[in-house]
Amino acid sequence: MSFIDNVFSSLRPELSGDAENRARERALDGAIRFPLLSLIKSSSVWLVIATIFGLIASIKLHSPGFFADCPILTYGKVEPLFWNTLVYGWLFNAGLACAIFILTRLGGRSGAPTTFLTISIVLWNTGVMLGVIGIMAGEQLPYAWLEFPSFVGPVLFIAFVGIGLSCLLTFHARVYRSSYVSQWWILAALFSFAWIYTAAQVMLVCLPAQGAIQALINSWYVENVFGLFVAPTAFATILYLIPKTLGSHVIGYKYSAYAFWSWILFSSFAGVSDLSFGPIPVWVSSLGVVASFGLLLPTTTLSIQFLSSLFRKFSVIWSSATARFLLAGSVIFLILMYYKIFGSLRGSLATTQFSQFDSGVDLLALLGFAGMVFTGGIHFILPRLFNKELPSSTIVDLQFWLQLLGVMLVSIGLISGGVLHGELINESIANSIAVVTALKSGFFLTTLGMFFFFLSSVCGVVTYFTILLSNRVEAEQSVDLINEAPELEYTAP
């Protein structure tokens, strides 16, 4: 069976050429190859599953008869299934893959106990799977991004602690004593998620607070999953990959610490503005608005770092798939933050509250910004893990354009559609059926965008499995296949 041989050769490459060449990097990659593969595989597969759920949900909005007789796929279940598989299936697996890779490479030594790490990863994905089954079986909780039934919480928590500990051990074992900004972001993401997940599980699921406070905790959690876990891991990935793919320093690196602390501070308060006008004290949501405006500071700093570094080496962007994903992610980040910051104003909320607008911004954040960045990261990691080329640059290009097109269509459908939706439900007294009719074209656009996302996620899976299963060609048997970029992280610009 040549496939099996190929898998073996992928997992344990025996390479020719100068053994000294990249010896250190190859040893590092070898130490984390197995856990990383299981993260990347799970993330790609979950993305396909998530986009299928998203597609079904979005079709149901314009054609409610679609799968109507199927109780496990009713809209109220596929919608949370979509978000939860997207967040815990795709983003966590992909983000943690990038995080572990970056920590190991930057530290120069892997301290992670491989078996323990792999078991934690399997446990995490089992947890997500149980959650999916639970929602289908009707055990869902009514909290956004926490719909998984209550027994899933501890499973995910333990698994996350396992993965987080392995990351900490790697950081602890590092040979370079100084640290690079990507490491700070990753550590912050790991600490933060463990904390916000515990707080949310305890105060929502185990010992639920009183009704209105639950809504508050939920909003705080949702915003922090993005602001304190997903975004930091994505920042870490961009800031690590910019020097690697472009071969030059991050411009304005010395402002990193300001961006880091101000982002953590403001984004931890920013989320609750969406509860304006609701049954919670007014000052809480006002605080959220102020904090959102505070985010202007780190957003500007980070965007200048990302975009000016990328634009200075614009020619590389056409030749490097990873750099292209990073550029798209960075541009989307800027657009996204514009919507997030100005969308938090009471004036904007008076129009957009309860509309599709929020989902549009969330998708821009998860699939547009973080999704693009992590996909770029995975395309950087895979060839190094296997010492093989990406199997087909056509598929990578296709994935890029489909994903970009998907982001555009979905955000037009949900964000512009959401503004229209908001105007109709908040500023007119049009009845609900008239509203639904007026939104039809937006629903169709979203479906089309979701369909493109689905195709792009299939490209991701194809890339993963072909690189794993393909025959190792001549050039790929040599250690010289990959040129490591110079280590710029610890030198002053």
Add this chain to the structure above:
Amino acid sequence: MNRGPFIFLGVLIILVFSWTTVILKPNQEVGQLLAILDDDQGGRLPRELQGAAQHGKEIYQELGCIACHTQQVRVAAGTDIERGWGNRQSVARDYIDQDRVLLGRKRLGPDLSNVGERRPDVAWHLLHLYNPQINSRGSNMPAYSFLFDTREIVGSPSSRAMELPEAFSPPEGFEVIPTRKAESLAAYMLSLKVDYDLNEAPKSPETMADELAIALENAE
């Protein structure tokens, strides 16, 4: 910035700070509320859910109706009052009995806080759940026909059988019976009404003007 513990401590301080201000403080302000006994308004406020309606709430949660429906009325923004979705602001005390709060974040359909008052007819809800196209043509709310049994008529038709319009009726010799889940859900819909005032709950100027007019009329 080279050390893990420094980052850990910094992040921890920020998070604790955020958690205390955003969650703990409001929890002290409006998170320990008690029900009110007001005999003029019919006893305990907010009203407690009874039997079937309580079960219906679980079905509402299980089927994810919250993906499209909110249960909160706003006075300071939106057109909730003009639409007749309620006559006062929803406040924290309205939710103290909800161990799983169903406030909602999306309004693809109407707000349901007062749907029991707007639509007091069980049969309407059952038909609407069986297939919204029967009485809300053009709606994109899903049909929940799986909450109903279609079965062969044995002997005389059941008294609980649904009276469906021709286009939606089952084949000759069959009848459609709501399951317990459908009936509980409909009971829950009927129970949804905020027909009491709370001192802390602001009303819109229009509502207050209307009430004043009625009070004046009664006085004369």
